[in-house]
Amino acid sequence: MAGLYMHIPYCRRKCIYCDFYSGGDRRARWQELADASLAELQSRKSEVCGDFETLYLGGGTPSLCPDSELRRLTAGLRSICGERWNVSEATIELNPDDVTDERVEKWQEAGFNRFSLGVQSLCDEELAAIRRRHDAATAVNAMELLMQTGCDVSVDLMYALPGQSRRSWQHSLDRVAAMQPQHISAYALMYEDGTALSALEKQGKIRRASDGEYIAMYCTLIDTLSAAGYEHYEISNFALPGHRSRHNSSYWQGMPYIGLGPAAHSYDGDRARRANNPDIEGYLASKGICVPHQTEHLDDAMLLDEFLLTRLRMCEGFAVDDFRSRFGKNNTQRLIAEVRKEMPHGGIEMTAEGTVRLTRQGVMTSDSIILDLASVLS
Known part of the structure; x- marks a missing residue:
C-alpha cells in the first residue's frame, strides 16, 4: 500500500x-x-x-x-x-x-x-x-x-x-x-x-x-x-x-507515501526521503512541475535509527525476526544483549514470542530509551 x-x-x-x-x-x-x-x-x-x-x-x-x-x-x-x-x-x-x-x-x-x-x-x-x-x-x-x-x-x-x-x-x-x-x-x-x-x-x-x-x-x-x-x-x-x-x-510501519504541496514530506518505502521547500510562492510558481525540494538518502545506520524510532512508538513494538531480516545477525545479537541489559530498569521488555516493546514506564521516557538503544547499535 x-x-x-x-x-x-x-x-x-x-x-x-x-x-x-x-x-x-x-x-x-x-x-x-x-x-x-x-x-x-x-x-x-x-x-x-x-x-x-x-x-x-x-x-x-x-x-x-x-x-x-x-x-x-x-x-x-x-x-x-x-x-x-x-x-x-x-x-x-x-x-x-x-x-x-x-x-x-x-x-x-x-x-x-x-x-x-x-x-x-x-x-x-x-x-x-x-x-x-x-x-x-x-x-x-x-x-x-x-x-x-x-x-x-x-x-x-x-x-x-x-x-x-x-x-x-x-x-x-x-x-x-x-x-x-x-x-x-x-x-x-x-x-x-x-x-x-x-x-x-x-x-x-x-x-x-x-x-x-x-x-x-x-x-x-x-x-x-x-x-x-x-x-x-x-x-x-x-x-x-x-x-x-x-x-x-x-x-510508523515504514510504508511509502507521497506528500504534495509546500513543505510536504515523502518517503519511497526504501531509502529516499523528500521534503518540498516551505515556500508557498515558489511552489505555486513551479505549477507542480519540478517542485523545489530536498532529498535525503538513508544509509544503513539511518535506516536502523528510524526503525527503532518508529516501531517502538507502537504498542506492539517489533519482532526480533523482522529486525534480523532487515539488519542482520550481528546487529540482532547486539540488540538482544542491550535489551536484556536494560530490562531490569523496567522501561523495555522482550517477550517470550520475541517481541521488543516499551513498557508503560518506558513510554514515559521513550525518547531517551530509543536514543540510547540507537546509539549502542550504531
Missing part, C-alpha cells in the same frame, strides 16, 4: 505553539494550489509502488478550502491515480468553528470519511491562552455534528498548556471520552524555537510545565482513556477497537 498526503498551507490565525509551515488565508490562491498539487502528483505518482489506500489533508487548516476547490481536488486525485486509487480512509483536518451541517455534507461529497478535529481543550481559558479560534461550546457542537455522520472522528487534545491544571485536564478528557469519538490524539505542549509560545516563555509571560506535571498529566491521559475503552496503540494515539488511523500507522 501507499499513502497520499497533501499540505494545505493556509491558516486564518496561527496558534502560538505551531511551527508547521503556513501563511494567512487572506492571500490564499486555492485554484492555483489545487492545480499545482494535481500536477505534482501526475509527475511523481511512479515514485512509489502499490495502490494508494489512504488520503490525508493536513495543514495549515484544510477546512478553510472552498468546497468547490476541495471537490475538484479530490476528483482530480482519483483520476490521476486511476486503477491505483483504492482509498478506504480519507481524512481531512478541521477547525471546530468551520464545522456546519452544510459543510460536513460537502466534505462527505468530496469523498472524506474520517474527520480530524483540532479541539485541544474544553476549557475556554486554556483555548484563549494558546489563541485558538474556537471556544469549548463550539468544539462540542462540532464533535456532535461530525459524529452524527457515521464517519470516524478523531479528536486532537493537548496537555501541559499555560494555566492548565490536572483538574482542568481531567475535565477535558472526561467530556471528550464521554462522547466516544472513534479516535483521540493527545500531545504534550512543545516549546519550539521561533514560535510565539517560545517568545512568551523567554519574556517570562508563560511558565512551562515541570517534568512532573507532564508525567502526571500523561498518566491521567492513559488511565482515563483506557478506562473508557480506548486502545493505547501509539505513544500519543488512542482508538476504539478497529478504529486506528491507517494513514498515520503507515508512517
Whole structure:
C-alpha cells in the first residue's frame, strides 16, 4: 500500500505553539494550489509502488478550502491515480468553528470519511491562552455534528498548556471520552524555537510545565482513556477497537507515501526521503512541475535509527525476526544483549514470542530509551 498526503498551507490565525509551515488565508490562491498539487502528483505518482489506500489533508487548516476547490481536488486525485486509487480512509483536518451541517455534507461529497478535529481543550481559558479560534461550546457542537455522520472522528487534545491544571485536564478528557469519538490524539505542549509560545516563555509571560506535571498529566491521559475503552496503540494515539488511523500507522510501519504541496514530506518505502521547500510562492510558481525540494538518502545506520524510532512508538513494538531480516545477525545479537541489559530498569521488555516493546514506564521516557538503544547499535 501507499499513502497520499497533501499540505494545505493556509491558516486564518496561527496558534502560538505551531511551527508547521503556513501563511494567512487572506492571500490564499486555492485554484492555483489545487492545480499545482494535481500536477505534482501526475509527475511523481511512479515514485512509489502499490495502490494508494489512504488520503490525508493536513495543514495549515484544510477546512478553510472552498468546497468547490476541495471537490475538484479530490476528483482530480482519483483520476490521476486511476486503477491505483483504492482509498478506504480519507481524512481531512478541521477547525471546530468551520464545522456546519452544510459543510460536513460537502466534505462527505468530496469523498472524506474520517474527520480530524483540532479541539485541544474544553476549557475556554486554556483555548484563549494558546489563541485558538474556537471556544469549548463550539468544539462540542462540532464533535456532535461530525459524529452524527457515521464517519470516524478523531479528536486532537493537548496537555501541559499555560494555566492548565490536572483538574482542568481531567475535565477535558472526561467530556471528550464521554462522547466516544472513534479516535483521540493527545500531545504534550512543545516549546519550539521561533514560535510565539517560545517568545512568551523567554519574556517570562508563560511558565512551562515541570517534568512532573507532564508525567502526571500523561498518566491521567492513559488511565482515563483506557478506562473508557480506548486502545493505547501509539505513544500519543488512542482508538476504539478497529478504529486506528491507517494513514498515520503507515508512517510508523515504514510504508511509502507521497506528500504534495509546500513543505510536504515523502518517503519511497526504501531509502529516499523528500521534503518540498516551505515556500508557498515558489511552489505555486513551479505549477507542480519540478517542485523545489530536498532529498535525503538513508544509509544503513539511518535506516536502523528510524526503525527503532518508529516501531517502538507502537504498542506492539517489533519482532526480533523482522529486525534480523532487515539488519542482520550481528546487529540482532547486539540488540538482544542491550535489551536484556536494560530490562531490569523496567522501561523495555522482550517477550517470550520475541517481541521488543516499551513498557508503560518506558513510554514515559521513550525518547531517551530509543536514543540510547540507537546509539549502542550504531
